[in-house]
Amino acid sequence: MNNVYYGKLIFELSKPGRRGYSLPKNEFDGYSLEQLPVARRENKTLLPEVDELTVARHYTNMSNNNFGVDTGFYPLGSCTMKYNPKVNEELAALQGFNIHPSTPDCAAQGALKLYDEVQRTLAEISGLSRFTLNPYAGAHGELTGLMVIGTYHRQRGDVNRTKIIVPDSAHGTNPASAAVAGFQIVQVKSTAQGTVDVEDLKPLLGPDIAGMMMTNPNTLGLFETQIPEIARLVHECGGLMYYDGANLNPMLGVCRPGDMGFDVMHINLHKTFSTPHGGGGPGSGPVGVRAGLEHCLPNPQVVYNEEKGRYEQHFDEESLGSVSGFLGNFGVIIRAYAYLLTLGRENVPMAGRLSVLNANYIKERLRSHYKLPIDVVCKHEFVFDGLREEYGGDHHDAEHVTTLDVAKRLLDYGYHAPTIYFPLLFHEALMIEPTETESKDTLDAFIDVMIRIAEEAKSDPKMVKSAPHNTPIRRLDDVKAVKEPKFTFKAL
Numbered sequence: 001m002n003n004v005y006y007g008k009l010i011f012e013l014s015k016p017g018r019r020g021y022s023l024p025k026n027e028f029d030g031y032s033l034e035q036l037p038v039a040r041r042e043n044k045t046l047l048p049e050v051d052e053l054t055v056a057r058h059y060t061n062m063s064n065n066n067f068g069v070d071t072g073f074y075p076l077g078s079c080t081m082k083y084n085p086k087v088n089e090e091l092a093a094l095q096g097f098n099i100h101p102s103t104p105d106c107a108a109q110g111a112l113k114l115y116d117e118v119q120r121t122l123a124e125i126s127g128l129s130r131f132t133l134n135p136y137a138g139a140h141g142e143l144t145g146l147m148v149i150g151t152y153h154r155q156r157g158d159v160n161r162t163k164i165i166v167p168d169s170a171h172g173t174n175p176a177s178a179a180v181a182g183f184q185i186v187q188v189k190s191t192a193q194g195t196v197d198v199e200d201l202k203p204l205l206g207p208d209i210a211g212m213m214m215t216n217p218n219t220l221g222l223f224e225t226q227i228p229e230i231a232r233l234v235h236e237c238g239g240l241m242y243y244d245g246a247n248l249n250p251m252l253g254v255c256r257p258g259d260m261g262f263d264v265m266h267i268n269l270h271k272t273f274s275t276p277h278g279g280g281g282p283g284s285g286p287v288g289v290r291a292g293l294e295h296c297l298p299n300p301q302v303v304y305n306e307e308k309g310r311y312e313q314h315f316d317e318e319s320l321g322s323v324s325g326f327l328g329n330f331g332v333i334i335r336a337y338a339y340l341l342t343l344g345r346e347n348v349p350m351a352g353r354l355s356v357l358n359a360n361y362i363k364e365r366l367r368s369h370y371k372l373p374i375d376v377v378c379k380h381e382f383v384f385d386g387l388r389e390e391y392g393g394d395h396h397d398a399e400h401v402t403t404l405d406v407a408k409r410l411l412d413y414g415y416h417a418p419t420i421y422f423p424l425l426f427h428e429a430l431m432i433e434p435t436e437t438e439s440k441d442t443l444d445a446f447i448d449v450m451i452r453i454a455e456e457a458k459s460d461p462k463m464v465k466s467a468p469h470n471t472p473i474r475r476l477d478d479v480k481a482v483k484e485p486k487f488t489f490k491a492l
């Protein structure tokens with residue numbers, strides 16, 4: 001790219017004396033900061049000196065280096081990256097919602113009403129009794145939900161339940177949240193079919209089990225068919241069932257965690273109900289509970305006071321306490337509300353079904369080129385285990401094209417790579433979730449590129465192994481980036 005601004009740090013564009021502003025002439029003759037030594041800095045500020053046009057070009061060029069759902073297809077598995085309709089942004093920016101978090105309830109009735117309607121809609125979608133929208137992200141929701149479970153046992157004087165069961169296919173946040181909530185983690189294995197192994201679960205159950213976390217569809221995109229039996233076993237031993245609903249897409253309007261026997265769950269608004277969340281953007285991890293656990297939810301709780309005919313923030317003494325400063329990331333909640341209203345009750349199930357159809361379409365069209373370790377109808381996502389043998393997938397020499405190479409080559413064709421080497425159940429995992437928002441044309445174009453890469457792996461493996469070739473930066477040394485990160489610009 002022949003562009004002097006391209007790939008440079010703003011400090012590298014700096015020229016002594018360059019300015020992007022001019023201050024008015026000092027009209028207070030005789031007075032200046034020079035007379036106030038304590039107000040003067042001792043060292044030169046380390047700021048770039050650039051004109052306005054350079055700043056504009058620098059940041060515009062940088063934004064062009066970003067990849068997002070708004071620039072191209074982003075088939076990341078385990079983390080729904082669906083399109084965020086622009087009307088959501090407009091509604092979230094409405095002046096009336098731009099209120100201070102300490103606004104008294106009487107002056108925030110509209111915002112509280114919206115908040116409560118999202119709580120009620122999520123309860124209806126999930127078949128649970130009550131939701132809180134306080135948590136700021138999925139992992140924060142998990143922590144909150146696990147605190148609900150801990151509070152429930154403690155309030156009943158059942159204090160020896162110190163362990164949480166987590167499947168080996170779980171998202172890494174599950175064991176992490178359980179540990180932060182003060183529980184020990186007990187891992188339960190998956191069967192060769194990729195679902196929780198009930199026989200492995202049975203001996204783990206006992207009076208020390210506080211609960212079990214399950215993700216459904218699980219991280220392999222499979223529906224956990226043994227849930228009724230698992231829920232019965234866990235409840236029988238006195239534990240509660242936790243549902244990780246970060247990616248609730250395929251379940252929408254089809255089946256409900258509450259009906260399956262789950263007691264507590266979280267939902268990621270920033271995955272299932274739009275909101276862009278690349279790069280760790282703002283999130284929201286609402287937590288729902290079945291009837292009888294509502295009092296454990298965190299404070300403040302937004303409730304409708306029938307007597308007074310208004311919404312208020314309620315502080316329950318039996319609550320687990322507070323998990324956030326105020327009521328959560330309100331902007332994300334508005335976007336979810338807008339998303340739900342634009343779809344409407346009658347169309348929400350369509351989103352789920354299309355996400356399943358799209359995933360199965362890609363899987364079926366690519367299975368003659370990529371290894372499909374678990375051959376069933378998937379839900380919103382699925383996992384390949386590298387290339388098939390005839391495309392070099394089983395060789396173990398230096399020319400062997402790996403999942404990493406395929407992912408790097410996809411960048412050359414303008415696609416974001418899928419999730420790779422996760423879940424850990426397969427050596428060459430390549431995990432694809434197209435979401436319901438992509439058209440058949442986009443899916444077909446992606447499939448063609450994936451097939452092309454498989455052919456290249458056979459005809460020109462060296463080229464695939466040295467990809468990407470067309471990106472501003474070529475293949476990075478991932479290990480060095482982790483072991484020797486550079487956070488500062490040394491040339492100053």
Ligand SMILES: *Cc1c(COP(=O)(O)O)cnc(C)c1O
Pocket residue numbers: 078079080137138139140171173174215244246247268283285
């Ligand atoms: C994304 C995800 C989480 C964590 O959500 P964050 O908002 O990133 O904290 C938890 N579980 C599953 C299955 C997920 O996909």
